[in-house]
Amino acid sequence: MSTPVYKRVLLKLSGEALMGEQRYGIDPKVAQALAYKIKTIYEMKVEVAIVVGGGNIWRGFQASTSGMDRSTADYMGMLATVFNALALQDSLERIGVVTRVMTALQMHQVAEPYIRRRAIRHLEKGRVVILAGGSGNPYFTTDTTAALRSMEINADVIIMQKNEVDGVYDDDPRNNPNARKFEELSYMDAINMGLRVMDVTALSLCMENKMPIIVLNLDDGNFEKAMLGHKIGTLVR
Template sequence: MVAPKYSRVVLKLSGEALAGSLGYGIDPDVVNTIARQIKEVAESGVELAIVVGGGNIWRGVAGSAKGMDRATADYMGMLATVMNSLALHDALQKHDVDTRTMTAIEMREVAEPYIRRRAIRHMEKGRVVILAGGTGNPYFSTDTTAALRAAEIEAQVILMAKRVDGVYDCDPLTNPQAKKFKVLSYIEMISRGLGVMDSTAASLCMDNKIPLIVFDLNQEGNIKRATLGEKIGTYIGGELNGEGDH
């Protein structure tokens, strides 16, 4: 069996990924498929932390744009990530994957509070850790959460699961001439405004030299392929001579 290239990773799932073709809410069949892929990765020995978005239930920015207090809207978004995390936790447990959900906002009845060293210890024991509740602060996205937690737990890479097979110079769903990037630097990603993640998250990744792999979640087995270092999706890193040969 081929050994994984990355031994500790952060997997970033958008809330929309859990909605599937429904476009909103949680599709149990989609969550089950994702859980099956995660089990495969966990069984390969990779230490895995997962950050889940909440956009399938609520978007704080959207609420704020319609006049709601931004902090209140963002806290609602954090609660949405907890709902998604619990759904994923349940699916993983049904697949016999030892899982812990940790939240940045304390709610002991449903999850453990996020404590960095405890999260690392869980992963060292082979448990999948789901990191819910964003950073616990308004005005920060779950992309920023993924970057922050990856730095804290010393993850080697962030795997960004999307509904497209990489990063393009424009929307491939509306423009068939869109060009796909195989490799990008952080600076290119930011300067081109490619929308992979917000500028705060991108800066965190750049400052801490955490590479990103953006890939298609809909193709089953891609999460494991990414951990093995196979050339899928788009690799985003600092130096493009060396690691950039992804």
């Protein structure tokens, strides 16, 4: 099989995906390697939207537990996602992938405001769209943003990127060699078992709207294999 089974996908990237071996920030080499993986899908004519987190720069929830106002901390986290989006855009465009950054927080000098119809039009024209700034609202994670945006742009599937883990397990496989991997899960099982697929709000939104989620590691051509319909990672539906 060489024809993609998905026409339009939303890729959810953690901020840590851009960090590499560093303890903080963005490693340009890692961002470039990630861009090449996305380019593979781009060249398959799959329409790609990306929601990127900001945990490599700032974690609003952790700051709020230390006494900072939660809304302020979350807005700072939204700004961190813009840092990551611009770095990823630069990496993609340097290898010929036409990219647009759209933000839920308006900052016209560096990105377009997120407008649903405009985002869909960019995708239809073959541009990768990076959706930054979270949902524009405090108290909501970028997981929830990914769920929300996937439905707004009529994506076929959410691809959840995980670092060092190739799917969903009943325990952390990095610490427990006997951890069991799930090939497929229902939304309710993922919620009831407390598995770290997405936060509960995001999973509930996907469940209500029947949005499938594939949890995988982007290494070893897994992104491409998933687009071609191979059983890669864990499917939540």
